[in-house]
Amino acid sequence: MQALEWALNPLAWCQEELKIKPRLFQxxxxxxxxxxxxxxxxxxxxxxxxxxxxxxHNLIFRTGxxxxxxxxxxxxxxxxxxxxxxxxxxxxxxxxxxxxAFFWESETGSSLSIVSLxxxxxxxxxxxxRLAIVDEASAVDVESYAALIPSxxxxxxxxxxxxxxxxxxxxxxxxxxxxxxxEKYFLPVTxxxxxxxxxxxxxxxxxxxxxxxxxxxxxxxxxQSCVFDLDKFYNxxxxxxxxxxx
Ligand SMILES: Nc1ncnc2c1ncn2[C@@H]1O[C@H](COP(=O)(O)OP(=O)(O)OP(=O)(O)O)[C@@H](O)[C@H]1O
Ligand SMILES: [Mg+2]
Numbered sequence: 001m002q003a004l005e006w007a008l009n010p011l012a013w014c015q016e017e018l019k020i021k022p023r024l025f026q027x028x029x030x031x032x033x034x035x036x037x038x039x040x041x042x043x044x045x046x047x048x049x050x051x052x053x054x055x056x057h058n059l060i061f062r063t064g065x066x067x068x069x070x071x072x073x074x075x076x077x078x079x080x081x082x083x084x085x086x087x088x089x090x091x092x093x094x095x096x097x098x099x100x101a102f103f104w105e106s107e108t109g110s111s112l113s114i115v116s117l118x119x120x121x122x123x124x125x126x127x128x129x130r131l132a133i134v135d136e137a138s139a140v141d142v143e144s145y146a147a148l149i150p151s152x153x154x155x156x157x158x159x160x161x162x163x164x165x166x167x168x169x170x171x172x173x174x175x176x177x178x179x180x181x182x183e184k185y186f187l188p189v190t191x192x193x194x195x196x197x198x199x200x201x202x203x204x205x206x207x208x209x210x211x212x213x214x215x216x217x218x219x220x221x222x223x224q225s226c227v228f229d230l231d232k233f234y235n236x237x238x239x240x241x242x243x244x245x246x
Contacts, residue, residue, distance in 0.1 A: 055112065
């Protein structure tokens with residue numbers, strides 16, 4: 001009976017089994033039924049931990065395949081370690097019949113793949129995915145993401161969760177952030193009372209305004225390596241001039 005309640009109420013499961021009080025956006029993530037979700041949140045806001053809670057809940061209470069993916073295998077392993085830590089805390093959990101660095105399978109029919117997205121070929125061949133989590137998506141290229149997404153096609157209520165802090169107005173994460181078909185979560189540090197103002201001020205001084213606004217205010221600023229500041233470039237355009245004769 002308790003397991004049924006936890007299956008239907010991931011928030012209660014999180015508080016009672018993991019003994020964690022999820023942050024507001026983590027609660028929303030645990031409860032969402034949207035098929036496409038993008039999280040744009042500041043550094044150290046709890047993105048990876050929130051996604052790990054969701055993956056763990058899926059592994060315990062649902063059947064089907066979960067994929068955790070990041071630009072590098074090391075990053076995916078980091079999330080997998082958090083999932084495992086949560087999994088081991090749970091009094092109600094299935095037995096894992098397979099468990100290695102790349103793949104886990106449970107006696108109840110759930111499974112997990114841990115993959116890197118540094119090359120599209122790494123994920124071709126995956127299928128029947130119910131939940132795909134792409135962490136650090138601003139460092140993932142469009143081709144690798146495009147290779148992963150068809151694996152969700154055959155599962156009716158499959159979900160993809162794309163997570164990052166911004167890194168410029170370029171690439172996969174910027175494209176997805178501007179795609180209307182995704183449910184969007186936006187968390188700049190100004191909306192997070194848990195981070196102290198004095199520590200943030202130190203960070204701003206250390207990293208400079210441009211990087212600070214990217215990492216903590218979640219601004220899609222021009223990339224650090226850009227020769228031109230795109231904001232200045234766009235502000236200089238006069239829309240009343242349609243063409244210039246030379
Ligand atoms: N609900 C929570 N309750 C308490 N601590 C939390 C919670 N969520 C996250 N944390 C803590 O916040 C810190 C950052 O978490 P996490 O690594 O998930 O953030 P992140 O946004 O993925 O960071 P990064 O930007 O470095 O990838 C960790 O120490 C984690 O334990
Ligand atoms: Mg993270």
